[in-house]
Amino acid sequence: MxxxxxxxxxxxxxxxxxxxxxxxxxxxxxxxxYLSSTTDGVFEVDEGSLYPALQRLLLEGWVDSxxxxxxxxxxxxxxxLTAAGTRQLRKDxxxxxxxxxxxxxxxxxx
Amino acid sequence: MxxxxxxxxxxxxxxxxxxxxxxxxxxxxxxxxYLSSTTDGVFEVDEGSLYPALQRLLLEGWVDSxxxxxxxxxxxxxxxLTAAGTRQLRKDxxxxxxxxxxxxxxxxxx
DNA sequence: CGCTTTCCCATAGCTTGTCTATTGGAGTAT
DNA sequence: ATACTCCAATAGACAAGCTATGGGAAAGCG
Numbered sequence: 001m002x003x004x005x006x007x008x009x010x011x012x013x014x015x016x017x018x019x020x021x022x023x024x025x026x027x028x029x030x031x032x033x034y035l036s037s038t039t040d041g042v043f044e045v046d047e048g049s050l051y052p053a054l055q056r057l058l059l060e061g062w063v064d065s066x067x068x069x070x071x072x073x074x075x076x077x078x079x080x081l082t083a084a085g086t087r088q089l090r091k092d093x094x095x096x097x098x099x100x101x102x103x104x105x106x107x108x109x110x
Numbered sequence: 111m112x113x114x115x116x117x118x119x120x121x122x123x124x125x126x127x128x129x130x131x132x133x134x135x136x137x138x139x140x141x142x143x144y145l146s147s148t149t150d151g152v153f154e155v156d157e158g159s160l161y162p163a164l165q166r167l168l169l170e171g172w173v174d175s176x177x178x179x180x181x182x183x184x185x186x187x188x189x190x191l192t193a194a195g196t197r198q199l200r201k202d203x204x205x206x207x208x209x210x211x212x213x214x215x216x217x218x219x220x
Numbered sequence: 221c222g223c224t225t226t227c228c229c230a231t232a233g234c235t236t237g238t239c240t241a242t243t244g245g246a247g248t249a250t
Numbered sequence: 251a252t253a254c255t256c257c258a259a260t261a262g263a264c265a266a267g268c269t270a271t272g273g274g275a276a277a278g279c280g
Contacts, residue, residue: 009267074276
């Protein structure tokens with residue numbers, strides 16, 4: 001972790017799925033805003049990370065999408081969780097917790 | 111995080127530096143054992159991850175090394191933190207805490 | 221009305237980090 | 251003798267994120 005990171009690598013899919021589980025449907029730009037605002041600007045997701053990630057999630061069948069109009073009257077693609085996406089979210093969150101607990105044992109030993 | 115991971119990507123350098131800050135000097139194999147045992151087997155660091163990481167840390171000047179004999183009388187390379195390594199550890203740990211706090215705001219919203 | 225800014229999507233190419241797989245050697249136990 | 255554990259290292263593949271770029275359409279501004 002020598003340099004400043006935008007997020008913990010490997011957690012972007014989890015962050016997106018979790019965001020969608022709170023607000024649904026939401027377009028890509030909105031997801032980025034949601035993450036930025038709920039983290040006070042810590043997570044500024046690059047578009048070059050976000051949109052490929054959304055493509056991955058579509059391919060996996062964890063989200064689906066439909067085109068529509070944003071609140072600002074722009075053309076936007078709205079994403080929603082599928083049933084499989086909800087299951088995946090639970091898995092990812094459990095896996096994250098498992099790794100985090102191990103991390104903390106190393107970082108904050110008794 | 112679709113698959114089972116060995117550790118949180120991007121945190122290996124931090125884990126190594128932290129390990130060395132507890133026990134020093136320590137050889138590569140010993141670091142892997144230390145991480146495995148303090149995490150009850152959650153972190154099983156592959157050799158193909160560990161040794162390149164140690165090379166990185168050497169190059170950055172965050173650790174130095176000298177050859178010697180292990181407890182089992184094997185030829186082994188012992189690593190220690192440098193002053194720069196100690197500073198880097200503090201930075202990495204602060205950065206990890208920053209990102210973790212943001213993660214938790216997303217994952218466990220009030 | 222033209223111009224700029226904001227909103228929103230998307231891809232190509234590079235880089236970094238981790239994993240898989242393999243090599244290799246020296247000490248110990250059977 | 252042979253096998254097993256200990257210890258180191260690298261090459262090659264792959265996944266994921268970042269940089270950079272391009273584009274279009276609505277809104278705001280001079």
